[in-house]
Amino acid sequence: MYQTLTVVELTQETADSVTIHLERPDKAPIASRPGQFLTLILPCGPGGKKERRAYSLSSTPHEAPRLSVTVKRVTGGLVSNYLLDTVKVGQQLEVMEPLGNFTLSPSPKAARSLVLIGAGSGITPLMSMLKAVVKTEPNSHVLLIYGNRNEESVIFQKQLATLEASSNGRVQVEHVYSQPLQAGGAHRHTGRLNRTMLLRILEQRHQFPAEQAEYFMCGPEGLMTEARAALDLLKVPETRIRRESFVATAETAEAIAGQPNVAATDVSTSAADNTKTTRSVTIQYEGSEYVIEVPANKTILETALDQDIDLPYSCQAGLCTACRGKCLSGKVHLDEREGLSDSELKQGYILTCVGHPMTDDVVIEIG
Ligand SMILES: Cc1cc2nc3c(=O)[nH]c(=O)nc-3n(C[C@H](O)[C@H](O)[C@H](O)COP(=O)(O)OP(=O)(O)OC[C@H]3O[C@@H](n4cnc5c(N)ncnc54)[C@H](O)[C@@H]3O)c2cc1C
Ligand code: FES
Structure with missing residues (x-):
């Protein structure tokens, strides 16, 4: 899931945006689909803490083994400024493999x-x-x-x-x-x-x-x-x-295992009720099962990471779907639902980075 890539070229696109071209040191190709994003993991947080951000690939699979991301400066933004001000050819960057469902599948037969x-x-x-x-x-x-x-x-x-x-x-x-x-x-x-x-x-x-x-x-x-x-x-x-979307809109939702999404008015009421308690969540991931106690003021992902459970994630804002899981039982409230389609919500998909358990029987399958 994690790779170290070398910066092989930089293209200054505008005064405040740069394209970073990356390759594996052995030049082996990395599978990607048009529209997917790469997660960059950079030691630019307070005290060198690693920060993750999603950047869409501006390259296409036929440019393999090269993967390119294009970063635009966000005023006051931690990672975009760090990248624009410090990135150099030859530098090694830690990334997560390409992810994301905002993709199209090109086909030579298509006429669209x-x-x-x-x-x-x-x-x-x-x-x-x-x-x-x-x-x-x-x-x-x-x-x-x-x-x-x-x-x-x-x-x-x-x-x-x-x-x-x-x-x-x-x-x-x-x-x-x-x-x-x-x-x-x-x-x-x-x-x-x-x-x-x-x-x-x-x-x-x-x-x-x-x-x-x-x-x-x-x-x-x-x-x-x-x-x-x-x-x-x-x-x-x-x-x-x-x-x-690259930025959260704070539109909330609830996913209930195997049941249709509920009305937005119910969501805020339920969310308010949920501020009182810590709830148990079972997570199934890569053949292991973890049971965590999620306090009301933390997300499922935050709680798992606090306990050194290395779950997948990228944007931590409910946008990119890197942390997507399926709710097999129980009910989960989402602070943000931008990354999931109505159909995914109906099927019980949730995002652990913005998810809070609403019942004590939540079981989530990831991957
Ligand atoms: C799936 C996905 C793909 C993305 N692809 C790209 C990409 O191809 N190129 C790219 O430049 N960025 C992309 N982003 C945005 C990127 O991940 C970062 O959020 C962005 O670079 C800001 O990070 P930062 O650390 O500089 O800012 P932060 O320190 O995280 O934020 C600082 C402030 O800026 C606001 N902010 C964050 N992002 C934006 C934004 N894009 N516009 C305006 N305000 C913002 C925040 O809400 C916050 O208030 C993508 C995000 C997602 C979820
Ligand atoms: S980490 Fe991006 S949606 Fe959860």
């Missing part, structure tokens, strides 16, 4: 219309998907709608222009700038990347019939909400829309 909607660093998983489809699917078309402040904040500016120019019309990139430095131009739009802008762009692209396209989106919560509203107006079925 893909619409990728992103803003800022949300381009990274979309870039991996875009390159994979261009390389593998000669009969598919991709429309990328990419929002940024201005021309200078566009990550992969040149790569996108080259991909579009050499694609025989299979790739279209529509840039949306909130504060452009230059006026006018084809495939450039000025304003917020909101539902009106999205509808305007989508309705002009007749080779992307709205209901038949597949949609992948990644960006700030505001963009995701606007995009969802636009797609609802275009009557795009939910099954055609996939999304990934």
Whole structure:
């Protein structure tokens, strides 16, 4: 699960973002799917404490043995600043193998219309998907709608222009700038990347019939909400829309083993009741069974890590699904549900990093 990779090259994408290209020292390939992320484990916490953060792969499997991640500076952020300020070619980085379900499976036989909607660093998983489809699917078309402040904040500016120019019309990139430095131009739009802008762009692209396209989106919560509203107006079925967030939204849920998710109003009541007690949780992982006592103010993952049980995790924010498990019995409250689909919740999947037991009979299977 853990690997040590060498930084083999760095590409400065914009003033505040860099692509870090990594390889295993023996150059053996590491399996990945377009849209997955790598977890970087860095000794940059207080007193050299190891911190983990998820970074989507901007590379695709056909670039193996190289894996690349693209990191954008977050103001005041611990790991992004550490990476941007200190990373060097030749440095060794500890990582977890690629994970994540925000993926597409390229197929040479596919003939599909893909619409990728992103803003800022949300381009990274979309870039991996875009390159994979261009390389593998000669009969598919991709429309990328990419929002940024201005021309200078566009990550992969040149790569996108080259991909579009050499694609025989299979790739279209529509840039949306909130504060452009230059006026006018084809495939450039000025304003917020909101539902009106999205509808305007989508309705002009007749080779992307709205209901038949597949949609992948990644960006700030505001963009995701606007995009969802636009797609609802275009009557795009939910099954055609996939999304990934880099930042938590604090939308809660409950997973009950084998039962449908309960109404959100019940959640807060139950969560409040749960502040009183410590509850037993049984965890089945890699052939071992662990029983832990989870206090009300800790998550299942925190409690397990406190007891040196080496469970898998990455973002610790309910986003990336690295800590996903299945609730075989009992009831678990989730502080955040962004990483799980409705169908996963209904099947009893939970995220240990944001999960609290609500009953004393919780059994979770991981892996
Ligand atoms: C599945 C997944 C994939 C990701 N892929 C990428 C990627 O490809 N490139 C990339 O640059 N980042 C990516 N991220 C975000 C990344 O993991 C870190 O959260 C980000 O680099 C900030 O970490 P930090 O230690 O610098 O900030 P922290 O010290 O953790 O946070 C500092 C403050 O910034 C806020 N914050 C955290 N992240 C963001 C953000 N993205 N935008 C605005 N505010 C934020 C926090 O809420 C906090 O208030 C991804 C996250 C997930 C869950
Ligand atoms: S560690 Fe990322 S969802 Fe739990």
